[in-house]
Amino acid sequence: MQDTQGARPVVLGISGSERPGGNTDLALDYAGRLVRRRGAVFRTIHLRDHRISPCSPCGDCNVRxxxxxVKDDMPAIVEEMKRADAIIYAVPVHGFGLAHLMQIFIERAxxxxxxxxxxxxxxVGGIIVTSRRYSDASVHSQLVDNLLLNRMILVGSGFPALLRNTAREPGLNDTEGLDALERMTHRMIDMTLLLHRHQAATGEPVLLPDDRNERVARAPSMS
Incomplete structure (x- = not known):
C-alpha cells in the first residue's frame, strides 16, 4: 500500500521495548530519519502503548x-501492518531472549x-535488535524465521542490525551496528521502490502471492 498523498513507500516500525527513550527507541527513531530522508513515509507503533492480550486458554488456535x-488492540495493529510496504521489528534482548512484548505480539499476530x-x-522486512552484550544473534534469528514464515522479503545488507550498548544511559554508541542499520534501511527502501516500479510497469507484483497457507496441502509440482 502506498501513502495516500503520493507514491511514497510506507515503512512501519514496530517497537517491542517497554522503555520509552531507551536503546531500541533510539535505534528505531534513527531508522525513521533515514527513511524520511529518502522521501518515504515512516510510522511507528510502540507495543507498550497498546493493549495486547497473551494467547488465551481457549485452545482452538490450531483448528479455527x-x-x-480476543478483544484488544491487535486487529488495528494488524491493519496498520497490511497498509505498510515495509515493516521493521525493533526489540531489545531480555533474559537472553526476545522481550516479552514482542513475543506476545508475534504469537497473537x-x-x-x-x-x-x-x-x-x-x-519488505527488517530487524533491529538492541542488547547489552549477549543473545542478540539468537533473537535476530527468531525474528528472521517469523518474517520468512509470513512470506516477507528480507533484504541482504551485510551484517545484521545488532546494536550493543554497555553504558548505563541509552545511546547509539555502536558504530558497526549503526552502519549495519543504515545499510539495512537503505536496502529496504531500494527494494520497496523496485517493487513499486515493477508493479507500475506491469500491473503485477514481482512475486505472485499464491502460496498463502502452509496448512493447506499442496500437490507436488512436476517439472
Missing amino acids: TTPCE GVGFLRFERPLANK
Whole structure:
C-alpha cells in the first residue's frame, strides 16, 4: 500500500521495548530519519502503548478458520501492518531472549490473524535488535524465521542490525551496528521502490502471492 498523498513507500516500525527513550527507541527513531530522508513515509507503533492480550486458554488456535476473537488492540495493529510496504521489528534482548512484548505480539499476530491469508507476503522486512552484550544473534534469528514464515522479503545488507550498548544511559554508541542499520534501511527502501516500479510497469507484483497457507496441502509440482 502506498501513502495516500503520493507514491511514497510506507515503512512501519514496530517497537517491542517497554522503555520509552531507551536503546531500541533510539535505534528505531534513527531508522525513521533515514527513511524520511529518502522521501518515504515512516510510522511507528510502540507495543507498550497498546493493549495486547497473551494467547488465551481457549485452545482452538490450531483448528479455527477465522481471526482471533480476543478483544484488544491487535486487529488495528494488524491493519496498520497490511497498509505498510515495509515493516521493521525493533526489540531489545531480555533474559537472553526476545522481550516479552514482542513475543506476545508475534504469537497473537501470527496464530490469531496472519496465518489465514499471509497478508504480509511480499512486503519488505527488517530487524533491529538492541542488547547489552549477549543473545542478540539468537533473537535476530527468531525474528528472521517469523518474517520468512509470513512470506516477507528480507533484504541482504551485510551484517545484521545488532546494536550493543554497555553504558548505563541509552545511546547509539555502536558504530558497526549503526552502519549495519543504515545499510539495512537503505536496502529496504531500494527494494520497496523496485517493487513499486515493477508493479507500475506491469500491473503485477514481482512475486505472485499464491502460496498463502502452509496448512493447506499442496500437490507436488512436476517439472
